[in-house]
Amino acid sequence: MKLVVFGGGSSYTPELVDGLIRCYEELPVDELCLTDTNATRLEVLAGLTRRMLAKAGLPVRVTMTADRRRALEGADFVHSLIRVGGMDARINDERIPLKYGIVGQETTGPGGMMKALRTIPAMLALAGDMREVCPEAWLINYTNPSGIIAEALGRYGGIRFIGLCSGPKGWIERILQLLGADPARANVDWIGLNHLGFATRVYVDGQDRTAEAVEAAAKEWNIDPDWMRILGAIPSTYLANYYHRGLVVEKSREPGFRTRGEQVKEIEAELLRQYADPELVQKPELLRRRGGGGYAEVAVAAMLAIRHNKGERQIVQALNGGAVDGLPEDASVEISCVVDRTGAHPIRYGPLPLAIRGLIQAVKAYESLTVQAAVEGSRRLAMQALMAHPLIPSWEVAKPLLEELLAANRHWIPWAS
Amino acid sequence: MKLVVFGGGSSYTPELVDGLIRCYEELPVDELCLTDTNATRLEVLAGLTRRMLAKAGLPVRVTMTADRRRALEGADFVHSLIRVGGMDARINDERIPLKYGIVGQETTGPGGMMKALRTIPAMLALAGDMREVCPEAWLINYTNPSGIIAEALGRYGGIRFIGLCSGPKGWIERILQLLGADPARANVDWIGLNHLGFATRVYVDGQDRTAEAVEAAAKEWNIDPDWMRILGAIPSTYLANYYHRGLVVEKSREPGFRTRGEQVKEIEAELLRQYADPELVQKPELLRRRGGGGYAEVAVAAMLAIRHNKGERQIVQALNGGAVDGLPEDASVEISCVVDRTGAHPIRYGPLPLAIRGLIQAVKAYESLTVQAAVEGSRRLAMQALMAHPLIPSWEVAKPLLEELLAANRHWIPWAS
Amino acid sequence: MKLVVFGGGSSYTPELVDGLIRCYEELPVDELCLTDTNATRLEVLAGLTRRMLAKAGLPVRVTMTADRRRALEGADFVHSLIRVGGMDARINDERIPLKYGIVGQETTGPGGMMKALRTIPAMLALAGDMREVCPEAWLINYTNPSGIIAEALGRYGGIRFIGLCSGPKGWIERILQLLGADPARANVDWIGLNHLGFATRVYVDGQDRTAEAVEAAAKEWNIDPDWMRILGAIPSTYLANYYHRGLVVEKSREPGFRTRGEQVKEIEAELLRQYADPELVQKPELLRRRGGGGYAEVAVAAMLAIRHNKGERQIVQALNGGAVDGLPEDASVEISCVVDRTGAHPIRYGPLPLAIRGLIQAVKAYESLTVQAAVEGSRRLAMQALMAHPLIPSWEVAKPLLEELLAANRHWIPWAS
Amino acid sequence: MKLVVFGGGSSYTPELVDGLIRCYEELPVDELCLTDTNATRLEVLAGLTRRMLAKAGLPVRVTMTADRRRALEGADFVHSLIRVGGMDARINDERIPLKYGIVGQETTGPGGMMKALRTIPAMLALAGDMREVCPEAWLINYTNPSGIIAEALGRYGGIRFIGLCSGPKGWIERILQLLGADPARANVDWIGLNHLGFATRVYVDGQDRTAEAVEAAAKEWNIDPDWMRILGAIPSTYLANYYHRGLVVEKSREPGFRTRGEQVKEIEAELLRQYADPELVQKPELLRRRGGGGYAEVAVAAMLAIRHNKGERQIVQALNGGAVDGLPEDASVEISCVVDRTGAHPIRYGPLPLAIRGLIQAVKAYESLTVQAAVEGSRRLAMQALMAHPLIPSWEVAKPLLEELLAANRHWIPWAS
Numbered sequence A, B, C, D: 001m002k003l004v005v006f007g008g009g010s011s012y013t014p015e016l017v018d019g020l021i022r023c024y025e026e027l028p029v030d031e032l033c034l035t036d037t038n039a040t041r042l043e044v045l046a047g048l049t050r051r052m053l054a055k056a057g058l059p060v061r062v063t064m065t066a067d068r069r070r071a072l073e074g075a076d077f078v079h080s081l082i083r084v085g086g087m088d089a090r091i092n093d094e095r096i097p098l099k100y101g102i103v104g105q106e107t108t109g110p111g112g113m114m115k116a117l118r119t120i121p122a123m124l125a126l127a128g129d130m131r132e133v134c135p136e137a138w139l140i141n142y143t144n145p146s147g148i149i150a151e152a153l154g155r156y157g158g159i160r161f162i163g164l165c166s167g168p169k170g171w172i173e174r175i176l177q178l179l180g181a182d183p184a185r186a187n188v189d190w191i192g193l194n195h196l197g198f199a200t201r202v203y204v205d206g207q208d209r210t211a212e213a214v215e216a217a218a219k220e221w222n223i224d225p226d227w228m229r230i231l232g233a234i235p236s237t238y239l240a241n242y243y244h245r246g247l248v249v250e251k252s253r254e255p256g257f258r259t260r261g262e263q264v265k266e267i268e269a270e271l272l273r274q275y276a277d278p279e280l281v282q283k284p285e286l287l288r289r290r291g292g293g294g295y296a297e298v299a300v301a302a303m304l305a306i307r308h309n310k311g312e313r314q315i316v317q318a319l320n321g322g323a324v325d326g327l328p329e330d331a332s333v334e335i336s337c338v339v340d341r342t343g344a345h346p347i348r349y350g351p352l353p354l355a356i357r358g359l360i361q362a363v364k365a366y367e368s369l370t371v372q373a374a375v376e377g378s379r380r381l382a383m384q385a386l387m388a389h390p391l392i393p394s395w396e397v398a399k400p401l402l403e404e405l406l407a408a409n410r411h412w413i414p415w416a417s
Helices: A013-022 A039-056 A068-072 A086-099 A109-133 A146-156 A167-179 A210-220 A226-231 A237-243 A245-251 A260-275 A295-307 A354-376 A379-388 A395-408 B013-022 B039-056 B068-072 B086-099 B109-133 B146-156 B167-179 B210-220 B226-231 B237-243 B245-251 B260-275 B295-307 B354-376 B379-388 B395-408 C013-022 C039-056 C068-072 C086-099 C109-133 C146-156 C167-179 C210-220 C226-231 C237-243 C245-252 C260-275 C295-307 C354-376 C379-388 C395-408 D013-022 D039-056 D068-072 D086-099 D109-133 D146-156 D167-179 D210-220 D226-231 D237-243 D245-252 D260-275 D295-307 D354-376 D379-388 D395-408
Strands: A002-006 A031-035 A061-065 A077-080 A138-141 A160-163 A186-193 A196-204 A312-319 A332-340 A343-346 B002-006 B031-035 B061-065 B077-080 B138-141 B160-163 B186-193 B196-204 B312-319 B332-340 B343-346 C002-006 C031-035 C061-065 C077-080 C138-141 C160-163 C186-193 C196-204 C312-319 C332-340 C343-346 D002-006 D031-035 D061-065 D077-080 D138-141 D160-163 D186-193 D196-204 D312-319 D332-340 D343-346
Touching: A002 A013, A002 A068, A013 A031, A013 A039, A013 A295, A031 A039, A031 A068, A039 A061, A039 A260, A061 A068, A068 A109, A077 A109, A077 A295, A086 A109, A086 A260, A086 A395, A109 A138, A109 A146, A109 A354, A109 A379, A109 A395, A138 A146, A138 A295, A146 A160, A146 A312, A146 A332, A146 A354, A160 A312, A160 A343, A167 A186, A167 A196, A167 A210, A167 A237, A186 A354, A196 A210, A196 A237, A196 A354, A210 A226, A226 B379, A226 B395, A237 A245, A245 B395, A295 A312, A295 A332, A312 A343, A354 A379, A354 B354, A354 B379, A379 A395, A379 B226, A379 B354, A395 B226, A395 B245, B002 B013, B002 B068, B013 B031, B013 B039, B013 B295, B031 B039, B031 B068, B039 B061, B039 B260, B061 B068, B068 B109, B077 B109, B077 B295, B086 B109, B086 B260, B086 B395, B109 B138, B109 B146, B109 B354, B109 B379, B109 B395, B138 B146, B138 B295, B146 B160, B146 B312, B146 B332, B146 B354, B160 B312, B160 B343, B167 B186, B167 B196, B167 B210, B167 B237, B186 B354, B196 B210, B196 B237, B196 B354, B210 B226, B237 B245, B295 B312, B295 B332, B312 B343, B354 B379, B379 B395, C002 C013, C002 C068, C013 C031, C013 C039, C013 C295, C031 C039, C031 C068, C039 C061, C039 C260, C061 C068, C068 C109, C077 C109, C077 C295, C086 C109, C086 C260, C086 C395, C109 C138, C109 C146, C109 C354, C109 C379, C109 C395, C138 C146, C138 C295, C146 C160, C146 C312, C146 C332, C146 C354, C160 C312, C160 C343, C167 C186, C167 C196, C167 C210, C167 C237, C186 C354, C196 C210, C196 C237, C196 C354, C210 C226, C226 D379, C226 D395, C237 C245, C245 D395, C295 C312, C295 C332, C312 C343, C354 C379, C354 D354, C354 D379, C379 C395, C379 D226, C379 D354, C395 D226, C395 D245, D002 D013, D002 D068, D013 D031, D013 D039, D013 D295, D031 D039, D031 D068, D039 D061, D039 D260, D061 D068, D068 D109, D077 D109, D077 D295, D086 D109, D086 D260, D086 D395, D109 D138, D109 D146, D109 D354, D109 D379, D109 D395, D138 D146, D138 D295, D146 D160, D146 D312, D146 D332, D146 D354, D160 D312, D160 D343, D167 D186, D167 D196, D167 D210, D167 D237, D186 D354, D196 D210, D196 D237, D196 D354, D210 D226, D237 D245, D295 D312, D295 D332, D312 D343, D354 D379, D379 D395
Parallel strands: A002 A031, A002 A077, A031 A061, A077 A138, A138 A160, B002 B031, B002 B077, B031 B061, B077 B138, B138 B160, C002 C031, C002 C077, C031 C061, C077 C138, C138 C160, D002 D031, D002 D077, D031 D061, D077 D138, D138 D160
Antiparallel strands: A186 A196, A186 A332, A312 A332, A332 A343, B186 B196, B186 B332, B312 B332, B332 B343, C186 C196, C186 C332, C312 C332, C332 C343, D186 D196, D186 D332, D312 D332, D332 D343
16 A cells, blocks of 8 residues: 655654554555655655654655656555645735735635635646546545635546545534533534534434533633524634634734744744654654644544545535535535545535525635636636635725735746736 | 505605506506505605696595505505614614724615614514405515515515515616617626626627626726626626725715715605695605605516516516525525516526625525524524624624614614613 | 528428518518428429518518538528428337337337437537537527427537427417416416426416316316316326327227328328429418428517517427426426527426426436437437336337337438447 | 334244344343234234243343333334235235236335325324324334335424335345455445335445446346346346336236235244244244345344444435435435434435436335325325326226225225225
């Protein structure tokens, strides 16, 4: 079994390697191939990976190459961790919208749109190579914005893939913990889009305990809990960017505020220094502060479900395909699927609860326009997408904002200049 | 043939009477019955109505009564012009949101929501009386917010009705005029919700002239025309409240700004003085400044299409019933229908254009929540509705805003206090 | 205005010419161009056409050519009357199924399937020429099986077209006549497939008179009226082939039975002799016995609705496009449409009545398989189509039947041999 | 845990008891309560059940009562094995249609319709009692026609239930065995209605091996394999009643033919004699010849999936709920569901393959009409149902057939006489 890590020079790679080590028995990788455009990082990460596997005493061959097509030869799974534009682009995504009084975030709002516009062409190019070199391989995507990437891959990729996000699993586990409930005895209905998902119903031992779960989650949120009580559903934490956008923007105006990208850039520099240490044979403590905890678990679970034909329920980013009413068949959604050897099969959901329906539909329209803008390289569609975004108040704001965002991205988006 | 005017003391009544006079041959009303809760206005309007009909030499019997059920006896058509709370409530609708930096408007945004919450119970009470007293009569509704009222009537009314708005017809005629096109040779695709409609395609002699039409409409709009060019569709003018909300709010902060309700209140006072003049035998010139031009034409056209089984295409507020994808069957939409003796039958539209889809779906969710809030008398649903509205930025704004709006409406909404 | 008649040597042509003469004021044809592969018939029909128009004193130029592409140059409307295989193929269609105890009919059952397999390639070839030579022209199709042809054109034709059948209009008029009702005051819901349509509801002056209408139609049918009473809807007369198939087959076993094709072949021979008479200047009395009465009226009505942008309701063969639940978007249905300068727009119908739903869906599946079989030239799909047909009892019957049908059609269906 | 067996006097009961014994560890039943209207059989079966459990050394309390409501008190699971009218009614179902040249079968065709009409009222009465006495209990239904019963329960039952049939699992296992494939490594797409299901796609280790599977199944079928090859899908064996109906009817005309009901009646008499033997402590060998093998396994699997919240994929009879296109939301289908503590959740399937779509839709319409006929007690709807059935050739056959069927069922169907 060969696993290729696209963007293998990522600071997340040791997290994945750690996960592979823990699941080796069920998922015995023969070759782990790292590929990246950054030769230095690739070298560092390949070294640490080798040391980690050696320490674990596992017979995994670690290879590395800058040649993506060669990397893909014979691949069974391809795992994407790429970040087009790196932390600098992310900092733009987070800083520029704030100037206009709009949430600056890596995956949500105008920042997420820019990340999508930079990333979709790279992911479709990868898919193109996979179609030719390893058409039966599975792409296990973790690159953000994961939902939008999933829609692009689903409509234009022509490959087998699973779009992931560790968020829903982690948040659901936390909710159940707050309820004192055993996950094996609980059933949580989850629906929405990536970073726009909702736990709409929580059952424990077949009893509806949604109200209690909402109360517990509301208190956990550190914001006025009344809204969640009224909503009657538990949003992903990213929803604070919508429901409490004023607070989020205010916070960024506090003195000393640094964006997440700015913080991570610093952490990553230190991480890479540590990774390069030939004595290091495990993921360092500092990696926790990088975020993305639980990520390897979700990625490995998907690969296991495919490889062992488990038919296991997992919340993934999949094309709707008629599972949710009021959204097109070819729109991606974040939804419970049965994952097996033939992929992720959405469980029929039905109509969205009315209180969250409009927001999900509005953001979906923005996402689909963004995919179209990226695929066609169209500034016009990009503007339609931005104007369709619920966080954008008006044309008067959107017009200069898009100008500035595209200008800042001209190195990574050819049609932006 | 008996036509009942519910809210017959409205300042619009002479507009309707004028329309009836012009179409008398096709629509020979035997009895025109005015009913209103305001006895003084009822008296004044009945007097003017009689004089206008007398001058026209038409044998129409004009009756009036405060007893609605008696008014409905033997009715063929019931026409609603009621305004619950009158101009004072409207001024609240327009003034209060502005304090929070939000568009204040009679039918759009938080103001429209309040109008709906005040009006839906009155319309459903009327429907209840009609079911019992004149179950075969048609309600021709002009009371705003017309789309939300249509949804409430369609889901809970149990009567025959047509929901009207003169906006689309007037705006389409203006667009065609700008193109120099004969309406009889043009085809315009119109879709959306009430006061949230769009001309998505314009054909003249079978040729697609949408781009030209967009250009002409954009210039007519008196706002930066670039957005409409990019959008590629012609929004109803009410859409300025969404796409250019900042400008709209700014304008209201100019010194000397008066809301439309404040202006109309003054005009209405003068109108009523003129109406009371026993010499007046036609609608006065001042009525034009009251607005609603073209209203009688649309109302009469609907009655004619029904009475003469015309099978004529008209843009009305109807339950979707599967005509538009991505919206529920029981949601009201503003759509081309074939209107005949058995009612308004939507012409299948299909999927909404992506650039306008999200906004329409988001506003629809708000509207449906508003209907539910009104029917159940639920403050919780009212808050869900307000938070679902695309013009509301956050919970932190919505919470005090709803408090203030409900407090101001406690005379008209029993559960508001 | 130029009108091309594809299959202009048809014995129906004088019917069309007669219709054109009657509507000349509204539809002033400049050139009427007849094209046909049969030079003799073309000559005869062109002659009669010229004499009829001359007698009417109308300045219509009558042209004829065997070169279809040349005929199409400058065309506004193209009218198809072709019959691939002529009466001999029809007689096969009617005779062969009877040997297997199955209804033999020109458009229904295995016969109709053969007619579709012969005709679809010819119609798609015509469409191909139209796309290149006269892409803005409208094809007004009357060639049977009209519904299946409409589906093939709608999915693969890439041209503007209206699929017609005079049946529903004629049958509805007859039903209303039986009720003593004025068509202008009646509303009849009609739905189904071509030659498989149903009047599901009959209103007169807004009152539901379906039960009376069913009773009247049942008596008219000359078969045990109980079934129609129980069904509660009025089927097209072709439905006798399904509901009373045994009687239909029995009748064909009576001594002296001749199929309709055999009768028509004889009538046509005589018709052509009469047509050739240089004294003949109008359609002869005998043409009535040929059938297709009312056909010109329906064809002219469609052309008028397009040309004059009437927005008139007409029952035509159109792609479903979501108008009827339970059938695919790209399946053709026989449905009320609004016909204007931009084509036929289905009025949303909703779910099919349960009592007729299954039969319509089953026949639709057969029809769609037939289209696929014709387009792919696939014997396998043809067998799937035949087995999907509700009149086919089993594989043991279908297998030899298809063999024999294909053998008899090997001159007209290349892949049949 | 309390399990109630409704129809506990069934000859199948020992099969269920045997399954419970084998799964006792996972499904530790405390009380097994048998209820039946036939006191003698109840006594016999309770005795054998006690002896079987005693022999297995399991501490299960076996109770019995003719009072259904008492039986339901405290129930966790209710299992239905009832057969309204017993074997005599079944023999009628199988014999009468044959007189008219139509397949006589317990669940398919006119026989199945009669069984549904007899059984639905009894099942809805059971559901009514469950709603009151044990609203949280699950009905695990095995009573045929299982799909039609599921639709009746889903629309009118108001209880939690799972509709079962052991057919799909058994047939799929056989197909995989023929392929030499390990079920754990295979994925089989199954869709349709009860006794009208199809394996539409067979994957082994992620490779599409449908063609091979079709070939293997075709040979297994003992009928001309060509049809299945052409169809390209593997039908349930019950489909022989449709695709090869002539052969099935012929077979029944062979000398010495006995219907399955006639055979089973004899076997059951002998079985009951054996069951009464106080020495018998296990299910007798003869039970195999009774049929229904694998039944306990499927029933126990459903109970385990619910009790242990497994989220396991099982093929069950469930309301469609939008999982399959072209069928109503409230129609039952035989479909892969995820079964957990909150019930059976259909996995979205999408459109039916065209080659099988029409038949499934036609039979579904018949089934839904049958449910309506049973619920309303309507002879008219019963006739519409029969006429909608694809095995019924015409009104001329259906009319006397329904008369005779209803007459034969007048003891069990109140409105039949």
